Amino acid sequence: xxxxxxxxxxxxxxxxxxxxxxxxxxxxxxxxxxxxxxxxxxxxxxxxxxxxxxxxxxxxxxxxxxxxxxxxxxxxxxxxxxxxxxxxxxxxxxxxxxxxxxxxxxxxxxxxxxxxxxxxxxxxxxxxxxxxxxxxxxxxxxxxxxxxxxxxxxxxxxxxxxxxxxxxxxxxxxxxxxxxxxxxxxxxxxxxxxxxxxxxxxxxxxxxxxxxxxxxxxxxxxxxxxxxxxxxxxxxxxxxxxxxxxxxxxxxxxxxxxxxxxxxxxxxxxxxxxxxxxxxxxxxxxxxxxxxxxxxxxxxxxxxxxxxxxxxxxxxxxxxxxxxxxxxxxxxxxxxxxxxxxxxxxxxxxxxxxxxxxxxxxxxxxxxxxxxxxxxxxxxxxxxxxxxxxxxxxxxxxxxxxxxxxxxxxxxxxxxxxxxxxxxxxxxxxxxxxxxxxxxxxxxxxxxxxxxxxxxxxxxxxxxxxxxxxxxxxxxxxxxxxxxxxxxxxxxxxxxxxxxxxx
Numbered sequence: 409x410x411x412x413x414x415x416x417x418x419x420x421x422x423x424x425x426x427x428x429x430x431x432x433x434x435x436x437x438x439x440x441x442x443x444x445x446x447x448x449x450x451x452x453x454x455x456x457x458x459x460x461x462x463x464x465x466x467x468x469x470x471x472x473x474x475x476x477x478x479x480x481x482x483x484x485x486x487x488x489x490x491x492x493x494x495x496x497x498x499x500x501x502x503x504x505x506x507x508x509x510x511x512x513x514x515x516x517x518x519x520x521x522x523x524x525x526x527x528x529x530x531x532x533x534x535x536x537x538x539x540x541x542x543x544x545x546x547x548x549x550x551x552x553x554x555x556x557x558x559x560x561x562x563x564x565x566x567x568x569x570x571x572x573x574x575x576x577x578x579x580x581x582x583x584x585x586x587x588x589x590x591x592x593x594x595x596x597x598x599x600x601x602x603x604x605x606x607x608x609x610x611x612x613x614x615x616x617x618x619x620x621x622x623x624x625x626x627x628x629x630x631x632x633x634x635x636x637x638x639x640x641x642x643x644x645x646x647x648x649x650x651x652x653x654x655x656x657x658x659x660x661x662x663x664x665x666x667x668x669x670x671x672x673x674x675x676x677x678x679x680x681x682x683x684x685x686x687x688x689x690x691x692x693x694x695x696x697x698x699x700x701x702x703x704x705x706x707x708x709x710x711x712x713x714x715x716x717x718x719x720x721x722x723x724x725x726x727x728x729x730x731x732x733x734x735x736x737x738x739x740x741x742x743x744x745x746x747x748x749x750x751x752x753x754x755x756x757x758x759x760x761x762x763x764x765x766x767x768x769x770x771x772x773x774x775x776x777x778x779x780x781x782x783x784x785x786x787x788x789x790x791x792x793x794x795x796x797x798x799x800x801x802x803x804x805x806x807x808x809x810x811x812x813x814x815x816x817x818x819x820x821x822x823x824x825x826x827x828x829x830x831x832x833x834x835x836x837x838x839x840x841x842x843x844x845x846x847x848x849x850x851x852x853x854x855x856x857x858x859x860x861x862x863x864x865x866x867x868x869x870x871x872x873x874x875x876x877x878x879x880x881x882x883x884x885x886x887x888x889x890x891x892x893x894x895x896x897x898x899x900x901x902x903x904x905x906x907x908x909x910x911x
Contacts, residue, residue, distance in 0.1 A: 447532035454628035476508035537746035544753035575850035580863035610641035630896035656716035683762035776816035
């Protein structure tokens, strides 16, 4: 054990202690300069504009502070290291402003607190991460629709409980993936909307006695709404929990698809061939083409889920108020999860857009598989007026007999079907050989399933057309949000530049 004096000798007797700096302050500073510097500067600008418009600072003061703000070298801050001279990035910037403008720069902190500033910065950082993730998700959605259109007629066997179930098409599967992605985009969009609320003006927790304009700051920072109740504005962290949950589910959904694709890349399945830029070779086995891009995506998505779970765990059982649990220590996990999801969306789109599909193997398997026999049972209901349960019983016997004889589905003949019918019904069936062949044809199976959501190529084309309109609607929303933020930033910069240059 170390004595009290030993610890002081090693750590120092003034703030900050060496280990506290290493464990808490330095990592927080590094994260802040990467993710929060621009939001912090934007808040300074917006708050200054509002204070001046509300006649809370003079014309001379606004010019000096504006000039000081414009003089800050962001690149120097981005590349700076934590020295302990200032507690964190906020105080570092505040000191830079006071060096430039004098004590009057301290009035920039009028009617605000680090409480409302921090939550607002966190919301601004998170909304940007969400927009980036949504943007890449939309690019992936577009790639998936193109892939589906290319494979409208690519037969494949759909599985339930990991067993061959019924014929479908690769387009049908990929459109299902696309629809799952659409729901993920909607959840991310909703998380963005709840995140995009301004806490500024809440100050420490109870607003301020100064007549500030919260709505004006909201507008300048391109927020859609206020986090109105000032207590909730600094205490509520569910905006981040919602974002983490949406990201977590999106990562899980995509991971399930990647699990399928990895299996399909095996020689046993022999369905997919990943393009050369996304495979690695073995150091010892010359024949290997390892689809490691899918492996990395799967494992990295798991880390994404882990980061989001960390966010939710750190939120759990924290007091409803301003507390560090929901701030510097937790926020990076949320940022990283969104960044990971965005990157994997981009990589997945590249791999899907370049991989090759063994259509002939898929078609041959569909033709020889017993996956078509549901349609045979349906056909017997139509041709012989049987109940479906009777038809099911007959077809089940046929399948067992065919397996015992070592023949595939497309080799079943009418004689075998009537043999089973005699055992069940005591009579032969009226279905003919042509109808039997048609009922066991996977192409026919797919083409007649034209109900909404079915695999028929015509139905898939209808769905693609609708989803292209959805894509355009999402894209317009995304462009509008980006433009709103860009225009607000440009407006503030122009105002401050004019004031800083005014005489």
